Each structure stands twice: as C-alpha cells, then as structure tokens.
Amino acid sequence: MKKLINIKIDGIDVETRAGQTILEAAKSVGIKIPSLCHLHIKEIGYKNNCSSCRICVVEVKGRKNLAAACSTPVAEGMEITTNSLRVIKERKTILELMLSDHPSDCLLCEKSGKCDLQRLAIEFGIREIRFKGKKTNNRVEYSPSIIRDADKCILCKRCETMCREIQTCSVLSSINRGFNASMATAFEQNLETTICTNCGQCVAVCPVGALHETDYTKQLFDDLSNKEKKVIVQVAPAVRVAIGEEFGFAPGEDLTGKLVTALKMVGFSHVFDTNFAADLTIMEEGSEFKERLEKYLAGEPVKLPLITSCCPAWVKFAEHHFHNFLGNLSTAKSPQQMFGAVAKNIWAKENGISKEKIICVSIMPCLAKKYEASRHKFKDGGIPDVDYSISTRQIASLLKQANIDLRTLPESKFDNPLGYSTGAADIFGKTGGVIEAATRTLYELVTGEELEKVDFEQFRGIEGIRIAEIPVNGIKLRIGVVNGLGAARELLNKIEKGEETLHAIEVMACKGGCVGGGGQPFHYGNFEIVKERIKGLEKIDSGKIIRKSHDNPYIIELYKKYLKEPLSHEAHQLLHTYYSPKKRI
Structure with missing residues (x-):
C-alpha cells in the first residue's frame, strides 16, 4: 500500500x-x-x-x-x-479557443445535451467568442457502425487512449501540428478499411460529437410505416438492465416488461428476445466444445482452446491480429445472427410469411453488432439475417420522440416461441456469462448427470483476465474469461509462447462484457455502473425456474421439428459461419 x-x-x-x-x-x-x-x-x-x-x-x-x-x-x-482568478481566466480562454474552431450546430448534433464541451461552456458562462478566424473543414466519414466528424474533434485524445491503451488496436492517433492537427487513421483511411473492430469504445468516451454511432432509426420509421413489411425486433440481454438509466431508473434495474410494452406501442409486429437465440447458441457451442474435448482426450488432432464467437468486435480483432487462432473460434454464429436466421427461415415459414417481407431489427448494447449485421456472410441470396441494429441509446431516444416514458408503462411479455429463454441466456450480457451458460450445459452433456449447483462463481468479476478450473467427469477443465481486447491480446500471446494452456476461452471486447458496450448509456469509465448492470442480469438469471439452455422447451421443439440435433447438417447450414484472415495493418 x-x-x-x-x-x-x-x-x-x-x-x-x-x-x-x-x-x-x-x-x-x-x-x-x-x-x-x-x-x-x-x-x-x-x-x-x-x-x-x-x-x-x-x-x-x-x-x-x-x-x-x-x-x-x-x-x-x-x-x-x-x-483562483488566474485559473478561471485560463480555463475560459482555453474553452473559447476550442469553441472558435468548433461547429455551432449544437441543435443538430448527436451529442447535444450530453456533450462535455457544451456543459463546460454553460458552466463557465461563455456567451461570446473573442477569437475569430479560419475554421477546419474535414469530410464526415461514415461506416456501418461509427460516424467520424473530425470538425467536432477537440483533440482531447480520449479515443486514442482508449483504442491504444485498453483495446490495443491503435487505429486512431494524432497527426500533423498546429492548426492542421487532427485525430485520424493511418494514411487517413476510412475506419471501415482499417483494423478497427467497431467495438465503439472510442464513441463511449468521446466527450463531443466527433465520434458517434451510425443511426438507422430513420430507416426504422420508414419500415414501420410500410404496410408491405412485417417489422420484428429482438432485444439483447444487456439492454434491459441499462436502458432504464435514460429514464431515471438506477443502473441494473430490470426493465424487460416495460420495454416490451414500449416496443409494441412503437409499432413492431412482434417483440422477441435475443435470449432465445442465446440458448440456441449454447446448444451449438456447448456441443462443439464437447466434440473437440472428446477428440482431444482420444489423442486426435483438434484446435483447443475453443474460443467463443458471440462478440463481433472480438471476431474482427482475431481476423486481423490472430490468424493462427481462427480455427479455435467456435463456428457458431452470434445470438443476434442466429435469431435472424431462425426468424426468417423457420418462424416466417411457419407463419406463412415470405422472408423477403420481414424486417428483422435488433436492439443491442454494441456498435459492432451494426457491422456484424452488414457482413456479406450473413446474407442469404442478398437477404440479411438481421437488417440493421439499433443501440440502447438510440432506442431510448426513439421512445422519447414517441412520448413514451418507461416509468409509466405496465409490463408485457415477449412473443413466443422466439421470446422464451432460460436464466443461462440472461447472463450472456456480462463477462463470464457465455462460458458459465455453456458449462451448465456441457457438464450435463458430458456426465449425463443433473447439475444441481448452476452458479459458477469462478467465472465472475470484471478483472481483465480470469482463469478458472472446473472439474467435469474427472477432467479438470482450465477455462479463461477475458474482457477487453487488450486483455485478449495478452492472454493469446501467452498461449502462443507456451506460457498458458487452456481448454476454452470466453472473449468479450468491452469492459464488463456487453453491459459495458459502446451503445449503452454513457458511463465514462465509472465501472460501478457496469457492476450494477451485471448484478441486474445475475438477479434475472437467479429468479428463473429454468436456468440451463438445453432445458428450454422451445429450443427442444426447434431441434425436433427442424434441426434434428446440435451440429447436424441442418444446424450447420443455418447457425454456423466461417472466419477469414484480414490485413494486420
């Protein structure tokens, strides 16, 4: 000390x-x-x-x-x-200099009302700017996940610090000097063509509107107004314990029922739960882990550790930086993409709806989910599994535009069958949750015995790297849990050097997991808020009667009627994917 x-x-x-x-x-x-x-x-x-x-x-x-x-x-x-007067005068001068080269379109800015520069200008009572002169004029850059407006950048370098020190991606850095200084990518490429993972943590820490998420809400309004379209929505687990912060609730408060009511009021034809697909993911990923483990114990060549593939920012990070580990990634699609595939190819058919007429929208805590939905590999004949993703912040804004206040609403339930889930699915939204859910199922698949104590405390916490040893059927499984891309790099480097040996690893790109995602209400590094969101998900899980994914009755029925069994040909066609090495610079 x-x-x-x-x-x-x-x-x-x-x-x-x-x-x-x-x-x-x-x-x-x-x-x-x-x-x-x-x-x-x-x-x-x-x-x-x-x-x-x-x-x-x-x-x-x-x-x-x-x-x-x-x-x-x-x-x-x-x-x-x-x-002191000297300090106050100096701070006001600095603020005026920043504002002298800053766009004045506050009413139209994405960050208006939540902008740190705007807040300080109000606090210091700045009503005029003494400094006049030339203003910078940069292009606005668009990508499926993130919009970069360099004219609004105040060169605080928060994005650079987050990207370099925490995520170890080093996509953004300061270039040039004096008036021409700016934050940019290498050779001023578009973010879309760099090694950016779309995790959105740069957006989460940007104090102004220089970095913000791509907005599909206008497209959503158009689709909801189109009588020819059936617009369905899925809600990620982390959203329900964070969206309340935008309406005055405490972090971690479970707003599931109220949110379902609000989404039905907006006009979605069906409100479903991404958690249904989380249970489905465990069936495929858990079975994949069991299959690889059996081959490993039999002395057959197999890629271990198995690494989770639910986080699209982590997947893209691996595609850029860890080509040797791509074979270790589970081939299971993420819950977002599994849901879209099932909704458009099975649910639509059951209900006599052409999948061309379905618009599948996801509400996610993550900006990388916007990118994931746009990937070519998740399109069937040009029709995407998920049409587009809306962040937690954006759906909160949309509800406010519609004069819908979650505080005043009654609770409703998700529509079935794609709205039913187990407690294992709820913890998908926090670090350690995916591997804990998988272990609950893996234990029973391997041993054939009922797992009485389903809580694995070994996987819980928000430190960057955690290693847990779980005895299963006489085997001591060594499992890694990682949150933050810098931590993922550290652990994989150790494995490459032979300094660590593991059977499985869960990786989430954001601190705390999805609850700390780049599309969540801003917490600006206050991880006590993230911890409360985690507690909220754990409380939902502990309150469920069914807490193991393989016990979900609708998942059992889905396999019986359409998919036969986990890892079947039918399951692979619909629920699995592949990975492609990408450039490292």
Whole structure:
C-alpha cells in the first residue's frame, strides 16, 4: 500500500496517497476540477493521460506555470489552488479557443445535451467568442457502425487512449501540428478499411460529437410505416438492465416488461428476445466444445482452446491480429445472427410469411453488432439475417420522440416461441456469462448427470483476465474469461509462447462484457455502473425456474421439428459461419 502524504487544496488539509494525481486527490475530497481529456480508468493511470485539453489547470505554490491536474502527481507539502482568478481566466480562454474552431450546430448534433464541451461552456458562462478566424473543414466519414466528424474533434485524445491503451488496436492517433492537427487513421483511411473492430469504445468516451454511432432509426420509421413489411425486433440481454438509466431508473434495474410494452406501442409486429437465440447458441457451442474435448482426450488432432464467437468486435480483432487462432473460434454464429436466421427461415415459414417481407431489427448494447449485421456472410441470396441494429441509446431516444416514458408503462411479455429463454441466456450480457451458460450445459452433456449447483462463481468479476478450473467427469477443465481486447491480446500471446494452456476461452471486447458496450448509456469509465448492470442480469438469471439452455422447451421443439440435433447438417447450414484472415495493418 502506498504511503499517505499531506497536501493542501484550496486551503483544505488533505491526506492522500503518494502517486495520485492532483485531479484524483481533489476528487477524493469532493473538490471538482473540470477535465476533458482525462479518462477515469485506473488501468491507464496518470502517465497515459495526455494533458492535451489543459482545462484542468491549477496553481501549485512555487511553480510559475499552471499545472495540468490530470497528469501532475501530488507531493508532500504541496499547496494547490483550483479556483483562483488566474485559473478561471485560463480555463475560459482555453474553452473559447476550442469553441472558435468548433461547429455551432449544437441543435443538430448527436451529442447535444450530453456533450462535455457544451456543459463546460454553460458552466463557465461563455456567451461570446473573442477569437475569430479560419475554421477546419474535414469530410464526415461514415461506416456501418461509427460516424467520424473530425470538425467536432477537440483533440482531447480520449479515443486514442482508449483504442491504444485498453483495446490495443491503435487505429486512431494524432497527426500533423498546429492548426492542421487532427485525430485520424493511418494514411487517413476510412475506419471501415482499417483494423478497427467497431467495438465503439472510442464513441463511449468521446466527450463531443466527433465520434458517434451510425443511426438507422430513420430507416426504422420508414419500415414501420410500410404496410408491405412485417417489422420484428429482438432485444439483447444487456439492454434491459441499462436502458432504464435514460429514464431515471438506477443502473441494473430490470426493465424487460416495460420495454416490451414500449416496443409494441412503437409499432413492431412482434417483440422477441435475443435470449432465445442465446440458448440456441449454447446448444451449438456447448456441443462443439464437447466434440473437440472428446477428440482431444482420444489423442486426435483438434484446435483447443475453443474460443467463443458471440462478440463481433472480438471476431474482427482475431481476423486481423490472430490468424493462427481462427480455427479455435467456435463456428457458431452470434445470438443476434442466429435469431435472424431462425426468424426468417423457420418462424416466417411457419407463419406463412415470405422472408423477403420481414424486417428483422435488433436492439443491442454494441456498435459492432451494426457491422456484424452488414457482413456479406450473413446474407442469404442478398437477404440479411438481421437488417440493421439499433443501440440502447438510440432506442431510448426513439421512445422519447414517441412520448413514451418507461416509468409509466405496465409490463408485457415477449412473443413466443422466439421470446422464451432460460436464466443461462440472461447472463450472456456480462463477462463470464457465455462460458458459465455453456458449462451448465456441457457438464450435463458430458456426465449425463443433473447439475444441481448452476452458479459458477469462478467465472465472475470484471478483472481483465480470469482463469478458472472446473472439474467435469474427472477432467479438470482450465477455462479463461477475458474482457477487453487488450486483455485478449495478452492472454493469446501467452498461449502462443507456451506460457498458458487452456481448454476454452470466453472473449468479450468491452469492459464488463456487453453491459459495458459502446451503445449503452454513457458511463465514462465509472465501472460501478457496469457492476450494477451485471448484478441486474445475475438477479434475472437467479429468479428463473429454468436456468440451463438445453432445458428450454422451445429450443427442444426447434431441434425436433427442424434441426434434428446440435451440429447436424441442418444446424450447420443455418447457425454456423466461417472466419477469414484480414490485413494486420
């Protein structure tokens, strides 16, 4: 434990830990220092905060120049002033300089009302800008998941820090100097043609509207208005424990029933649950794991560890960076894509509907799901399994546009059969949840015995890498759980070097899993919010009567009528996919 030191902040005696920054020390005693570039993520630490925005400047006794609070470590006896006239004047000047080269279309901006720059301009009472001159004029770049508007960029470098330090993708970085300085990709390529995984964590931390998610809500309104189309919707597990934050509920509050009611009010013909397909995914992925494990124990050549494939950002990361591991990925489609395939090819047929007339929409916590829905491999004769994806933030905005307040609504149930799920499916939305759900099924598939204790605490937590040992039928399975692409890189590098041996790995690209996805209500690094969302999913799971995917009666019926058994030819045709190596730079 680091020793305690004594400092003064605004005349207040403060005892704090050595190594903390001034910003952290001030926050610990309730003194607010404004900041834009700083990311409140302990894994990064002050050394990687770039001090680029300078909004957090303070006076330190004995120093001539003002110090950036986000990157200046405290020292014994330090005396700090955060609210002097000099400090306030400097911060206002910095803000005016930023605003002088910033678009003024706040009313039309994606981030309006939730923009940190806008908030600070209000707090500092800026009503005019003294600095006039030339403004930057960059193109707006569009991709299936993310829109990049460089004119709105304030060069805070949060996106670069997140992409480089946490996700280890290094897609965005600062280029040029002076007035021509900007955040850009290598050779200023479009994001779509880079190694970007579409995880959306850059969007989640951008303080302004320079990075935001691609919006399909206009297309959704058009489709809902089209009498020739039947618009159905699926809801991911992580959405139900986060959307309430947009309506004044606490993080982790289960809004499933109210959300179903709201979506029916909007005009969807059927409201289904992605969790149904999560149970289906476990049937295929769990069976695949069992098959590989049996071959491994028989001494046959087989690719282990089996690695989950539910997260499209992780899949794209692997396609770019870990070509040698592509054979380790489960070939099972993600629940989003499995749902679309079943809805359009089985449910539609059962209900006498041409699949060409169905618009399948997903509500997801993840921006990579937008990209995944657009991938060519998930189209059958040009017809996509999922037509497009809407983020949690976007569906909340759409409901508000329709004057629908979740606080006032009664609860409704999902439509069946594609709306029924087990508790195992609910925990898909959190780190460790997919492999826990798979283990519940794998245990019974391998042993033929009933698993009485279905909670695997070994898989739970939000640290980047967790290793659990699970005894199954005399075999001690070593299973890895990873959240964050940087953590995934670290673990796979260890496996490549022979420093670690595992039988299976779950990978989720975002901290905490899908609950911390790039399309969720903004938490800006406050992982206590993410933890509450996780608790919400665990509570839903523990409250279900059926908590194992293979016990879902509608899944059993689906195999009996259409798919025969997991990993059958019919199942492979509809529910499995392949992976392709992509460029590494």
